Each structure stands twice: as structure tokens, then as C-alpha cells.
Amino acid sequence: MKKDISVEELKMIQLKILDSIDDFCKKNGIQYFLFSGTLIGAVRHKGYIPWDDDVDICMKRKDYDRFFSEFNQQRRDTLKAISAEIEKNYYLASGKVIDTATVIEEENNCAMPIGVYVDIFPMDNLPADDKKLEKLNHRIDIYRKMLILKSVPVSDRRSAVKNWILKVSSFLLKPISMQHIIRKITKLAVSYNDDATCNRIADISVFTYGMKEVFPCEDFAEAAELEFEGKTYSVPKNYKHVLSNMYGDYMKLPPKEKQISHHHFTAYWK
Structure with missing residues (x-):
């Protein structure tokens, strides 16, 4: 029988993963930054956004590549770094560190089992010329959409039209x-x-927020530290500009109806 992982346990596992990433990066001269909702949480709540249930960090591509080539070497715990370069059935252009003592069932077509995780997004340099950036983004976006269409499953929560599009796309992209x-x-x-x-610079491989997450390189040139759930972790020194760029008035709470998790998964112990 599966033993479900509570939200409190989920966060404890994520923090254990984050601590291991932080320790590994400090010992090996690899720079990471709290990112996205986790960065908001550190600034606004000194921890998780109350209705959030994940941890996001980012790394410049050079650090990202080093991290994923070295993290799994000689580990004695249940943590494992996974990415498309490591696992052939992996389904994202960003990586994760998972706890292999756990299992997460997500809403996707990926056959690869994963555990409770921390997301790691690669940051890449972008051209100064707007037309070059627009062209680059357009070319990548074609593949981003293909990846989504291959990984998103048919669901009763979607309309008949959307499910039909998913079925046709799945057949064509097979x-x-x-x-x-x-x-x-x-x-x-x-x-x-x-x-x-x-x-x-931006995590243009994923680009969840589009042009809102295109930043001056100087925003990620240096690191600072902020508290998150009782410990300090690395953040971009210009974190105020990073957050205002992505979210506008990031200190203002969203309306009550939007204070919900946007993730759909079930987590349990192996």
C-alpha cells in the first residue's frame, strides 16, 4: 500500500534536497540562485509562499553543466540529479534533483519515475539585438511546444477540442x-x-514567463544571501530587479482565489 507524503513532509524533503545542493555547490565552486516563486518566498515570507509546494533554483549554463556531470559521483544518500543528458526517458529541458526514496506521480506522458524534487533551470546568454532575440525565441518555441504536446496527456479536466489536439499531436510527433x-x-x-x-540572460530553454524573465547579465553577476525556512541560501544580488521584472509588485499578495498551488501530482514513499 502506498504511503502518501503530506505537504509538510514534502517540504521537509525539498529542503533536505536544497541543503544538499547548497552544500555541494559551496564545496565545488558552483553558483546557484533561488529563483521564481522560491525567490519571492525568500523575500516576502522568509520561506515558502504559504500556498506553494515546490522549490526552484537556477544556474548559469556553465555551472549547470558542471553540477549535472558531478553531483551524482560518489553519493551515499538517496538523492540523484536527473536531466536529459543523464536519463534518456527524461522529458524536460531543465533538470531536477530527486529523492529516490520517494515517488511522484505527475500528469504527463513520461514513463520515467521520479521522486520529490527541486527544479534547476539553466540560464543562457542572449543577444543584445532584439531582432536576433526574437528569432532565437521563435525557433526554440517551436520545440518547446513540441515537448509540451508530447508530454501533456489527455484529461477529463480539458475540453474535447484540447484533447483532440493532444491526440492528433501525439500521433504526428510519435x-x-x-x-x-x-x-x-x-x-x-x-x-x-x-x-x-x-x-x-534568461532560462530560455523553458521560458515560462516569456520576455518577463529576460534580465541584464549584471542581475546574475553576483550573489547575495537571503533567509528561507530558517537558513540562508544564494540569491541574485539584484533580486529586487529580477522579481519586479518577472512579477511587477512582487510584495503584493495575489487575490485569494489565486492563492493556490498550480502543480498536479501525488507524492508517496516507496
Whole structure:
């Protein structure tokens, strides 16, 4: 019988993962930053946003690549870094560190089992020229949409039209592997990382918030520390600009009806 993981347990596991990432990065000279809702939580609540249930961090691509090539070496615990470069059945262009003593059932078509996790997003340099950035984003977005269409399952919660689109897309995209799509995304995303004229940065592989998460490189040039659930973790030194760029007035709470988790999963112990 499956033993469900409560929200409180889920957060404890996530914090254990975050502590391990923090410790590993400090010992190995790898820079990470709290990101997205986790960064808001650190600034506004000194911990989780009350209705949130995940942890997001980001790394510049050079640090991201090092982290995923080294984290799993000689580990003696239940934690494991996973990405498309490590697991052939993985389904995202960003990575995770999971606790293999747990299982999460998410709403996707991925056959690969994963555990409770912390998300890690790669940050890549972007061209200073707006037209070049627009062209790059358009090319990557084609593959982002393909990845979504391959991974999102038919569901009773969706309309008949949306389910029909998913079925047709799944059939048409069946010959193309997720690995192939992710390789295309990554190849495009890193294409400006060696360009010294680049002055912007973003997690363009995922780009959840679109142009709202395009930042000046200087926003992530240095780190500071903020409290999150009783401990301090690394954040962008210009975190105020990062958050206002993404969310506007980030200190203002959203309306009550929007104070809900946007994740759909079930977590349980193995």
C-alpha cells in the first residue's frame, strides 16, 4: 500500500534536497540562485509562499553543466540529479534533483519515475539585438511546444477540442523522441553563450514567463544571501530587479482565489 507524503513532509524533503545542493555547490565552486516563486518566498515570507509546494533554483549554463556531470559521483544518500543528458526517458529541458526514496506521480506522458524534487533551470546568454532575440525565441518555441504536446496527456479536466489536439499531436510527433527535441532546444539555447557582446540572460530553454524573465547579465553577476525556512541560501544580488521584472509588485499578495498551488501530482514513499 502506498504511503502518501503530506505537504509538510514534502517540504521537509525539498529542503533536505536544497541543503544538499547548497552544500555541494559551496564545496565545488558552483553558483546557484533561488529563483521564481522560491525567490519571492525568500523575500516576502522568509520561506515558502504559504500556498506553494515546490522549490526552484537556477544556474548559469556553465555551472549547470558542471553540477549535472558531478553531483551524482560518489553519493551515499538517496538523492540523484536527473536531466536529459543523464536519463534518456527524461522529458524536460531543465533538470531536477530527486529523492529516490520517494515517488511522484505527475500528469504527463513520461514513463520515467521520479521522486520529490527541486527544479534547476539553466540560464543562457542572449543577444543584445532584439531582432536576433526574437528569432532565437521563435525557433526554440517551436520545440518547446513540441515537448509540451508530447508530454501533456489527455484529461477529463480539458475540453474535447484540447484533447483532440493532444491526440492528433501525439500521433504526428510519435516518431520524434523527447531526447531529440531537448537536444534541439539546448543547442539553440547555448548558441550565444560564447558571444562577448551579449548583455542579457534568461532560462530560455523553458521560458515560462516569456520576455518577463529576460534580465541584464549584471542581475546574475553576483550573489547575495537571503533567509528561507530558517537558513540562508544564494540569491541574485539584484533580486529586487529580477522579481519586479518577472512579477511587477512582487510584495503584493495575489487575490485569494489565486492563492493556490498550480502543480498536479501525488507524492508517496516507496
